[in-house]
Amino acid sequence: MHGARTNGTSSTVSADTNGTTPGPISINKIPKSLDREMDGKFDKMAIKSTNRVRSIDAAGISLVNGSVEDSGGLGRGKRKVRRVPIKESSGSEDSDAPLNKRRRTSNGIKKENGVKQESSSDDDVPLAKKSAAKRRNVPSPTVKREKKPPALLAGDSSDSDIPLAAVKLAKDKQRTEQKAVKTAKEIRAEENKSATAAGTKRKSVGNANTSEPAKKAGKAPPKKANGVKKEESSDDDVPLAKRRKNVVQKPVESTKKAAAGKKSKDVDTKPVAAKGKGKAKEETPAEADEEEEEEYKWWENQAETDGTQKWTTLTHNGVLFPPPYELLPKHVKMKYTGVEVTLPLEAEEVAGFFGAMLDTQHASNAIFVENFFKDFQTILKQHGGAKGPDGKNISIQSFQKCDFKPMYEYFEEKKAEKKALGTVGRKALKVEKDKAEEKYLYCYLDGRKEKVGNFRVEPPGLFRGRGEHPKTGMVKARVQPEQVTINIGKEATVPAPPPGHKWADVIHDNTVTWLATWKENINGNIKYVMLAATSSLKGMSDFKKFEKARELKKHIDRIREDYARDLKSELMADRQRATAMYLIDKLALRAGNEKNDDEADTVGCCSLRYEHITLEPPNIVVFDFLGKDSIRFYQKTPVIPQVFKNLKIFKKAPKTRGDMIFDRLDTTQLNKHLQNYMPGLSAKVFRTYNASWTMQEQLDEILNQGTIHEKYAAYNLANKKVAILCNHQRTVSTTHETMMQRQEDKIKGLRYQKLRLKRMILSLEPNRKKKNPAFFKPDPEIDDEEWIKEHQVSLIEQERDRITKKFEKENEKLRENREKELKDKELKERLQVIKEMEAEFKAENKTGKIEPKRGATVEKLEGQIQKIEERIKKQETEAQVREDNKTVALGTSKINYIDPRLTVMFCKKYDVPIEKIFAKTLRDKFKWAIESADEDWKF
DNA sequence: CTTTTGTATTCAGGCAAATGCGC
DNA sequence: CGCGCATTTGCCTGAATACAAAA
Numbered sequence: 009m010h011g012a013r014t015n016g017t018s019s020t021v022s023a024d025t026n027g028t029t030p031g032p033i034s035i036n037k038i039p040k041s042l043d044r045e046m047d048g049k050f051d052k053m054a055i056k057s058t059n060r061v062r063s064i065d066a067a068g069i070s071l072v073n074g075s076v077e078d079s080g081g082l083g084r085g086k087r088k089v090r091r092v093p094i095k096e097s098s099g100s101e102d103s104d105a106p107l108n109k110r111r112r113t114s115n116g117i118k119k120e121n122g123v124k125q126e127s128s129s130d131d132d133v134p135l136a137k138k139s140a141a142k143r144r145n146v147p148s149p150t151v152k153r154e155k156k157p158p159a160l161l162a163g164d165s166s167d168s169d170i171p172l173a174a175v176k177l178a179k180d181k182q183r184t185e186q187k188a189v190k191t192a193k194e195i196r197a198e199e200n201k202s203a204t205a206a207g208t209k210r211k212s213v214g215n216a217n218t219s220e221p222a223k224k225a226g227k228a229p230p231k232k233a234n235g236v237k238k239e240e241s242s243d244d245d246v247p248l249a250k251r252r253k254n255v256v257q258k259p260v261e262s263t264k265k266a267a268a269g270k271k272s273k274d275v276d277t278k279p280v281a282a283k284g285k286g287k288a289k290e291e292t293p294a295e296a297d298e299e300e301e302e303e304y305k306w307w308e309n310q311a312e313t314d315g316t317q318k319w320t321t322l323t324h325n326g327v328l329f330p331p332p333y334e335l336l337p338k339h340v341k342m343k344y345t346g347v348e349v350t351l352p353l354e355a356e357e358v359a360g361f362f363g364a365m366l367d368t369q370h371a372s373n374a375i376f377v378e379n380f381f382k383d384f385q386t387i388l389k390q391h392g393g394a395k396g397p398d399g400k401n402i403s404i405q406s407f408q409k410c411d412f413k414p415m416y417e418y419f420e421e422k423k424a425e426k427k428a429l430g431t432v433g434r435k436a437l438k439v440e441k442d443k444a445e446e447k448y449l450y451c452y453l454d455g456r457k458e459k460v461g462n463f464r465v466e467p468p469g470l471f472r473g474r475g476e477h478p479k480t481g482m483v484k485a486r487v488q489p490e491q492v493t494i495n496i497g498k499e500a501t502v503p504a505p506p507p508g509h510k511w512a513d514v515i516h517d518n519t520v521t522w523l524a525t526w527k528e529n530i531n532g533n534i535k536y537v538m539l540a541a542t543s544s545l546k547g548m549s550d551f552k553k554f555e556k557a558r559e560l561k562k563h564i565d566r567i568r569e570d571y572a573r574d575l576k577s578e579l580m581a582d583r584q585r586a587t588a589m590y591l592i593d594k595l596a597l598r599a600g601n602e603k604n605d606d607e608a609d610t611v612g613c614c615s616l617r618y619e620h621i622t623l624e625p626p627n628i629v630v631f632d633f634l635g636k637d638s639i640r641f642y643q644k645t646p647v648i649p650q651v652f653k654n655l656k657i658f659k660k661a662p663k664t665r666g667d668m669i670f671d672r673l674d675t676t677q678l679n680k681h682l683q684n685y686m687p688g689l690s691a692k693v694f695r696t697y698n699a700s701w702t703m704q705e706q707l708d709e710i711l712n713q714g715t716i717h718e719k720y721a722a723y724n725l726a727n728k729k730v731a732i733l734c735n736h737q738r739t740v741s742t743t744h745e746t747m748m749q750r751q752e753d754k755i756k757g758l759r760y761q762k763l764r765l766k767r768m769i770l771s772l773e774p775n776r777k778k779k780n781p782a783f784f785k786p787d788p789e790i791d792d793e794e795w796i797k798e799h800q801v802s803l804i805e806q807e808r809d810r811i812t813k814k815f816e817k818e819n820e821k822l823r824e825n826r827e828k829e830l831k832d833k834e835l836k837e838r839l840q841v842i843k844e845m846e847a848e849f850k851a852e853n854k855t856g857k858i859e860p861k862r863g864a865t866v867e868k869l870e871g872q873i874q875k876i877e878e879r880i881k882k883q884e885t886e887a888q889v890r891e892d893n894k895t896v897a898l899g900t901s902k903i904n905y906i907d908p909r910l911t912v913m914f915c916k917k918y919d920v921p922i923e924k925i926f927a928k929t930l931r932d933k934f935k936w937a938i939e940s941a942d943e944d945w946k947f
Numbered sequence: 948c949t950t951t952t953g954t955a956t957t958c959a960g961g962c963a964a965a966t967g968c969g970c
Numbered sequence: 971c972g973c974g975c976a977t978t979t980g981c982c983t984g985a986a987t988a989c990a991a992a993a
Binding site for chain 2: 461462464466471472473474475477531533535599601603607608610612675676679690691741743747899927928929930
């Protein structure tokens with residue numbers, strides 16, 4: 009985004025008493041009169057906004073038109089936020105004084121636009137960067153959830169329809185008309201576009217699915233597993249209640265635990281792996297056994313954990329460094345002003361980073377390029393500079409004059425070489441690599457072997473900050489052992505640093521879970537080597553996360569009642585907090601911590617600014633902003649009147665673009681407030697809670713009928729609702745459009761085939777038409793003669809192609825065998841059929857009749873028609889799902905938000921193999937859930 | 948019908964970007 | 971009270987697979 013931005017932190021502000029301590033812009037207490045005022049009429053702002061947003065799609069989708077002001081995120085700038093301690097009770101001394109506003113001001117990356125001090129005069133200066141183009145349509149995430157506090161959630165009852173409807177995607181046409189915010193994703197998408205090319209046909213998709221089974225069809229185990237359970241039900245759940253020994257309780261009743269454990273063992277079977285293609289059918293329990301000692305089932309054994317100490321003993325082998333850089337072959341050189349230059353190793357490496365990215369959009373991103381080039385120059389200078397062929401120094405001054413093409417081409421060559429190796433060669437390489445990594449794969453935590461996650465030190469490269477990250481493109485430096493701190497048990501042997509090096513430090517801190525750490529040079533962030541998601545440490549905390557969310561169930565009613573009440577509080581801070589809670593609860597917004605100017609300008613609930621919300625009377629709120637990862641959050645949703653009114657108040661002048669909506673609130677305060685309800689409660693818990701809650705609700709609506717595949721599709725639909733709620737998106741693949749087109753053509757082709765079959769029937773029995781006119785009615789989808797003709801042409805071409813190819817192939821083979829090749833005459837003869845086809849089509853077009861093949865009967869033809877109809881239907885649903893899901897990412901919610909026990913419950917209850925839904929890694933990660941939940945489990 | 952082939956989809960890993968809490 | 975630290979969340983990518991059409 010870009011677009012308007014505000015400059016100036018304070019210009020319009022007068023009361024900045026000491027000049028450095030800004031304060032909230034809003035008044036402390038909300039007078040009754042203001043409340044009343046906001047009740048009635050709608051102010052200018054609201055009306056104005058109406059003009060800017062228009063509702064287009066009948067389905068309820070509304071699109072923001074292109075006006076710059078609507079852009080969600082404005083220019084970034086220094087955010088001068090000050091937080092004044094406000095004693096709410098102290099009354100309203102500061103009531104009207106428009107204190108300094110909290111706003112995001114501009115500073116546009118490089119040019120600091122001087123005048124920041126001026127008021128809003130240049131609010132609208134668009135950033136130089138890319139202007140808006142098309143925007144993606146974001147489906148409205150609202151998902152109906154239980155009517156806990158009935159009146160409270162506007163979307164729950166009557167209103168819910170709107171957003172729900174909005175879930176439907178708009179038509180492409182409309183899509184392209186719109187313009188507006190360009191999200192990071194879109195930018196990326198565009199970039200790829202260029203690199204794309206051919207496509208192909210094939211349909212599929214939709215079902216997103218299905219995998220594994222095909223080959224090892226066997227795999228019945230899971231089924232069996234379910235059958236079993238059902239011992240005493242006792243599980244009215246509430247595992248919480250059934251605490252066992254110590255502090256923490258187990259996920260499920262202990263009783264069935266043992267049984268459960270056993271069962272699921274067969275269930276899990278060795279997933280796939282199946283290195284050979286296809287047929288590996290090992291998978292027997294026997295194999296499971298060979299799997300070394302039995303693993304630690306922490307979930308059956310919850311004792312410890314006071315929370316702070318994470319381990320007692322810890323042994324590991326440290327980290328794996330990337331291989332040192334090796335100079336490129338002599339003939340591969342970057343050019344400057346057309347002349348090959350020799351770079352010092354360090355600089356060549358950096359140039360290579362860029363050279364390898366020439367075909368990405370980064371290479372044409374001005375900020376990226378600028379940051380890269382600056383760092384490149386610095387590094388070059390540090391290492392002696394570039395030399396010309398004559399050995400003389402060459403000063404690299406201009407990016408424009410640099411030509412990285414030779415490097416790019418070299419890398420491409422390398423890639424091709426690798427590809428040419430074939431599966432065999434690559435496998436060998438992989439074995440080698442695996443061997444080098446072997447020792448790092450596992451560590452021993454409290455004596456148990458646990459998998460390590462990211463033991464590889466991140467290699468150097470160019471920083472790929474997402475969205476409009478000010479630092480994107482900077483050189484991410486190589487990490488030296490001297491920067492790496494090792495955390496390991498006191499008793500353990502400290503892994504040796506690479507020869508000639510030493511560690512920054514070696515510590516023995518058992519209150520943290522990391523094995524190694526270092527500081528990254530771009531943002532100064534700290535990186536860690538931690539255990540894999542399948543480890544007990546991660547598993548336990550995941551479990552706790554979900555238990556915490558379930559615990560929230562007990563408090564949610566009260567919390568909702570409270571914030572409903574506080575929506576009317578006369579204290580601004582309380583009212584803002586209540587309003588924020590409403591949004592977090594209803595829309596699953598993230599908390600919205602403050603960010604710095606050297607990060608991309610993205611927001612969450614608490615950091616929403618004036619321009620991110622538009623109010624449309626009577627109670628529609630349009631959210632349009634960039635959230636985490638610069639993913640656009642665009643939603644038009646009704647809210648309860650009090651919230652609408654509050655937002656109006658929070659946007660009231662003098663607040664304007666750049667100012668915080670919740671200027672009396674921040675995440676710390678919000679979370680502190682939440683702690684009062686329940687220890688450990690924070691804003692993010694609401695996301696988990698609402699996601700899992702929604703999933704439970706959705707799953708409950710699924711009927712236990714149909715094929716496994718259908719049930720799986722139903723699950724995915726539920727999953728999708730959650731993903732939409734959480735605004736989890738993905739970029740539409742660059743090939744999406746072509747694939748859709750192709751599929752459409754294919755469907756039409758099928759329809760044409762159907763038409764021909766019907767015509768054949770009529771040739772056999774002309775009187776059928778009278779008997780069943782409906783059946784022979786022309787298909788409206790392909791009544792276009794033009795199209796039919798084109799299609800016929802392409803069919804003929806295809807056939808010709810096929811015959812020719814086959815001919816050539818045969819010849820090739822003959823040649824190999826040193827036999828005589830076929831003559832061209834042979835080919836000609838074979839191509840005779842083409843002539844026949846043409847004639848046939850011609851006749852068909854003229855008379856509308858087709859001679860059936862020999863031996864055809866009406867019955868046979870009808871059978872074929874039926875088959876084709878099935879295929880058409882299948883293709884159509886597939887196409888629909890593909891289109892509907894193109895921007896929705898299901899994975900994130902599956903991995904992070906949906907309590908895995910829900911999935912396990914679903915699978916057991918409906919006899920769907922867990923493998924269908926949880927891939928190998930997820931099955932490992934969620935082993936605790938698989939072994940502890942049964943078909944009656946409830947979130 | 949089975950095998951082959953070529954592509955689309957899924958998986959698993961990578962690392963950036965959030966949250967949240969305590970010093 | 972702002973920052974540092976630890977941990978969770980999230981999108982994307984390259985490699986591995988599955989799938990459907992062709993042979």
